[in-house]
Amino acid sequence: MNPFKEFRTVPDASSFAPVTLITETAAMRPDVFGGRAKCLQRLIRLQMPVPTTVALSFDAVRGIARGQMPDIGALMAPFGAAPLLSVRPSSLDPDWGGPGAILNIGLCDASHASLSASLGADVATKLYLQFIQIYATQVARLNPDAFHFDVRGGISAVRSALSAYEAEMDEPFPQDPAEQLSEVLRSMARTWEGTSARLLRQAKGAPSDAGLGLVVQTMAFGVGPGESGAGVIQFADSNTGAPRITGRYLSQSQGREALAAATGAIYLTHDTRGSSLEDENPAVFARLKAFGQIARTRLREEMQIEFTLSDGVLHIIDAVRVPRTVRAAVRIAVDLAESGIIPRDEAVHRIDVQAISAMLHRQVNPDAARDLILRAIGASPGAAHGKVVLTAEDAQAAAARGEAAILVRRETTPEDIRGMHAAAGVLTQRGGVTSHAAVVGRGLGVPCVVGASGLVIDRRGGRVIAPDGRVILAGDTITVDGFNGEVLAGEAPLREAQLDDAFQTLLAWADASRDIGIRANADTPRDARIASTFAAEGIGLCRTEHMFFEGDRIGMMREMIFAANSQERREVLGRLLPTQRQDFIRLFEIMNGKPVCIRLFDPPLHEFLPSDRAGMRDLADGLSLPLADVMARVEAMSEYNPMLGLRGVRLGITVPEIYEMQARAIFEATVAVSRDGLSVTPEIMIPLVSARREVQLVRGQIDAVASAVRAQSGVEFTYRLGVMVETPRAALRAGDIAQDVAFLSFGTNDLTQMTYGLSRDDAGRFMPAYLANQVFPDDPFHTLDLEGVGELLQIGAARARGSHQGVTLSVCGEHGGSAQTIAFCRKQGFDYVSCSPFRVPLARLAAAQIAI
Numbered sequence: 032m033n034p035f036k037e038f039r040t041v042p043d044a045s046s047f048a049p050v051t052l053i054t055e056t057a058a059m060r061p062d063v064f065g066g067r068a069k070c071l072q073r074l075i076r077l078q079m080p081v082p083t084t085v086a087l088s089f090d091a092v093r094g095i096a097r098g099q100m101p102d103i104g105a106l107m108a109p110f111g112a113a114p115l116l117s118v119r120p121s122s123l124d125p126d127w128g129g130p131g132a133i134l135n136i137g138l139c140d141a142s143h144a145s146l147s148a149s150l151g152a153d154v155a156t157k158l159y160l161q162f163i164q165i166y167a168t169q170v171a172r173l174n175p176d177a178f179h180f181d182v183r184g185g186i187s188a189v190r191s192a193l194s195a196y197e198a199e200m201d202e203p204f205p206q207d208p209a210e211q212l213s214e215v216l217r218s219m220a221r222t223w224e225g226t227s228a229r230l231l232r233q234a235k236g237a238p239s240d241a242g243l244g245l246v247v248q249t250m251a252f253g254v255g256p257g258e259s260g261a262g263v264i265q266f267a268d269s270n271t272g273a274p275r276i277t278g279r280y281l282s283q284s285q286g287r288e289a290l291a292a293a294t295g296a297i298y299l300t301h302d303t304r305g306s307s308l309e310d311e312n313p314a315v316f317a318r319l320k321a322f323g324q325i326a327r328t329r330l331r332e333e334m335q336i337e338f339t340l341s342d343g344v345l346h347i348i349d350a351v352r353v354p355r356t357v358r359a360a361v362r363i364a365v366d367l368a369e370s371g372i373i374p375r376d377e378a379v380h381r382i383d384v385q386a387i388s389a390m391l392h393r394q395v396n397p398d399a400a401r402d403l404i405l406r407a408i409g410a411s412p413g414a415a416h417g418k419v420v421l422t423a424e425d426a427q428a429a430a431a432r433g434e435a436a437i438l439v440r441r442e443t444t445p446e447d448i449r450g451m452h453a454a455a456g457v458l459t460q461r462g463g464v465t466s467h468a469a470v471v472g473r474g475l476g477v478p479c480v481v482g483a484s485g486l487v488i489d490r491r492g493g494r495v496i497a498p499d500g501r502v503i504l505a506g507d508t509i510t511v512d513g514f515n516g517e518v519l520a521g522e523a524p525l526r527e528a529q530l531d532d533a534f535q536t537l538l539a540w541a542d543a544s545r546d547i548g549i550r551a552n553a554d555t556p557r558d559a560r561i562a563s564t565f566a567a568e569g570i571g572l573c574r575t576e577h578m579f580f581e582g583d584r585i586g587m588m589r590e591m592i593f594a595a596n597s598q599e600r601r602e603v604l605g606r607l608l609p610t611q612r613q614d615f616i617r618l619f620e621i622m623n624g625k626p627v628c629i630r631l632f633d634p635p636l637h638e639f640l641p642s643d644r645a646g647m648r649d650l651a652d653g654l655s656l657p658l659a660d661v662m663a664r665v666e667a668m669s670e671y672n673p674m675l676g677l678r679g680v681r682l683g684i685t686v687p688e689i690y691e692m693q694a695r696a697i698f699e700a701t702v703a704v705s706r707d708g709l710s711v712t713p714e715i716m717i718p719l720v721s722a723r724r725e726v727q728l729v730r731g732q733i734d735a736v737a738s739a740v741r742a743q744s745g746v747e748f749t750y751r752l753g754v755m756v757e758t759p760r761a762a763l764r765a766g767d768i769a770q771d772v773a774f775l776s777f778g779t780n781d782l783t784q785m786t787y788g789l790s791r792d793d794a795g796r797f798m799p800a801y802l803a804n805q806v807f808p809d810d811p812f813h814t815l816d817l818e819g820v821g822e823l824l825q826i827g828a829a830r831a832r833g834s835h836q837g838v839t840l841s842v843c844g845e846h847g848g849s850a851q852t853i854a855f856c857r858k859q860g861f862d863y864v865s866c867s868p869f870r871v872p873l874a875r876l877a878a879a880q881i882a883i
């Protein structure tokens with residue numbers, strides 16, 4: 032569904048009269064006159080009492096900014112003799128801002144005299160003084176200090192203000208309403224063209240040529256005799272979206288004064304806190320309620336209505352969408368659909384995919400003051416505060432004491448995983464969005480900020496030094512905001528995640544509309560539970576190596592690495608087997624029959640070895656080996672380019688015992704859960720493949736293990752074998768490789784790394800310069816490079832399907848959850864994408880929006 036579709040078939044903007052009286056039938060389009068003008072027309076069509084309004088088109092306002100003023104006499108003709116007017120901005124999207132409204136245009140000595148007769152001298156004088164002040168400062172742009180006159184000064188304050196204006200401008204205050212109006216229009220048009228306004232709106236997504244329309248309206252006075260006043264009413268709560276009448280009304284006021292007033296404003300509905308419009312003027316309240324209902328059903332939106340009472344007569348001045356949090360946006364969209372006002376698909380479309388991530392994680396209260404220490408890359412969403420710790424061990428110790436800790440590291444390595452698990456948040460000096468800290472942080476749902484290159488970490492001194500020189504000691508509290516990459520001093524107030532029924536309903540509707548699968552990358556039972564909560568359709572990637580860092584397993588891994596021969600390796604791995612089997616049993620149980628794709632061991636073995644002397648001494652003690660032997664072995668295993676070295680399937684072939692143990696653990700887990708009535712067809716995935724023969728060799732090993740387990744257990748089972756396409760060669764040879772497997776899953780992290788020849792762990796150092804110089808339009812580890820990496824995906828998918836039509840295709844790199852990747856994969860006929868568990872809801876929504 033394309034919200035702009037309707038514009039394609041209608042005439043172009045130049046065929047609209049640039050200045051148009053808004054009537055039920057006038058030609059009025061939001062992309063020509065702005066959203067406010069269009070909305071006012073809708074209110075008029077709904078028979079609401081809207082004062083006479085004239086709209087100026089974007090073109091008209093552009094002309095005014097260039098000095099081409101439309102015929103003001105003609106513009107003012109619909110308002111009759113000696114009108115008092117307001118002018119309000121009307122851009123396509125109200126969020127783009129714009130100049131503030133100006134009221135009471137036309138007030139001059141003559142109209143002041145006649146208003147004094149009709150509204151009373153005090154009221155007329157107050158309005159005149161306020162208008163002179165606003166005109167002088169906002170239209171003539173005079174120094175506000177020269178216009179501080181107290182309304183209590185009455186007519187003499189007006190005289191002083193008029194003289195001050197004349198003194199500053201060398202000409203009298205304009206007494207001609209037409210001249211006042213021209214100047215107001217000119218100043219608003221120019222404000223919109225100004226650099227700061229342009230930058231502000233572009234930051235909110237406005238295109239560089241976004242236009243401004245203006246609406247000129249007869250003033251409905253909220254001041255004067257009888258019941259006069261102004262107010263604002265809405266029918267849904269801005270925070271929660273729940274149906275609730277809120278707003279304020281202030282007697283003897285205009286515009287939105289009621290919302291700003293410190294005293295005097297009353298509530299709309301009967302309220303124990305004080306008087307209300309409902310009690311004091313039930314007839315008006317009832318009409319407003321009826322208008323709210325009409326606006327909701329006919330404008331298909333929750334509207335905030337601005338109204339005025341003039342001597343008891345109700346006018347509707349304006350209506351805008353109820354301002355709302357994401358949570359409220361979801362509730363409102365769902366309620367509108369459940370009331371039959373909008374279709375479900377439209378409700379799904381109305382929600383901003385990125386914005387909902389704020390509902391899944393805690394966030395820094397947006398209203399709270401922020402003491403910013405630094406700003407880097409927000410790599411795992413959510414916010415957390417805690418005491419600074421500089422080692423993984425300290426993070427664990429803090430967790431054991433029940434204290435929240437923020438783990439601050441130069442970068443994280445697999446050795447830090449337990450510390451990351453224990454930490455409330457992570458901050459690293461190095462790295463980008465696919466660095467270890469970022470990937471693990473997202474997987475764990477731990478807020479993470481990476482690439483804080485200006486940070487100095489003085490581990491020995493137990494302190495870190497911020498880019499501004501501020502010293503933060505270990506134990507000091509900081510807050511990390513993984514949404515925007517900010518690190519704040521102290522304990523910033525946080526807001527809880529807000530999953531509610533409306534959100535679940537919306538996602539269920541999204542599921543009904545989408546046509547590509549969404550799985551989760553989940554390594555641990557905790558991840559799997561989150562994946563399950565977010566209704567992932569299975570696990571698309573279980574990175575098994577993370578399991579080997581837990582508890583005493585790292586010790587066994589090290590023993591295995593130091594084993595003298597295959598027999599010894601098997602013996603150590605045999606001790607790891609039961610725990611690994613238990614890992615898989617738990618994953619199968621949690622996923623309850625949904626597919627679980629387990630990737631065999633991937634990283635270089637040296638990642639399990641200590642990197643410093645103290646660690647090596649510990650290891651030597653543990654293995655009863657001379658320190659020199661341990662050091663020599665570690666040295667011998669080091670590689671110049673470990674990510675291109677002995678890892679993934681290359682390990683599987685050269686040290687086959689690891690994959691054999693893992694395959695056995697997977698099959699024995701399958702047998703175990705099948706005895707409890709759960710039918711599982713495990714998926715086994717081989718990483719870093721670049722040649723078909725690699726697959727055939729590993730397949731032979733795994734088949735042999737499967738046969739052995741079948742024979743030993745007497746239980747029949749099948750499994751699906753797949754390959755991770757992470758090297759450019761695997762993509763190019765996908766036609767070959769696909770013949771031996773049931774599925775191919777594109778690992779776009781490594782594939783991006785290898786296609787660009789760009790280290791995913793180091794790119795953060797120069798990526799900002801590359802982006803600033805537009806070498807890359809985006810960080811390719813963050814946004815899938817459709818031109819290069821995407822072409823490899825396209826080629827790989829086409830060749831794979833060419834030789835094996837039913838082969839399952841997926842993406843499981845970090846790009847998997849983004850709308851852009853989903854759209855691309857869907858177009859290429861992929862079966863599913865797999866992403867971090869916390870991105871699953873976003874991916875479900877994005878996939879539906881793409882399909883609708």
Ligand code: PEP
Pocket residue numbers: 470572574633757777778779780781782843844845
């Ligand atoms: C990948 O390379 O895209 C992938 C999913 O694997 P990892 O991030 O574990 O290297």
Ligand code: MG
Pocket residue numbers: 757778780781
């Ligand atoms: Mg990889």
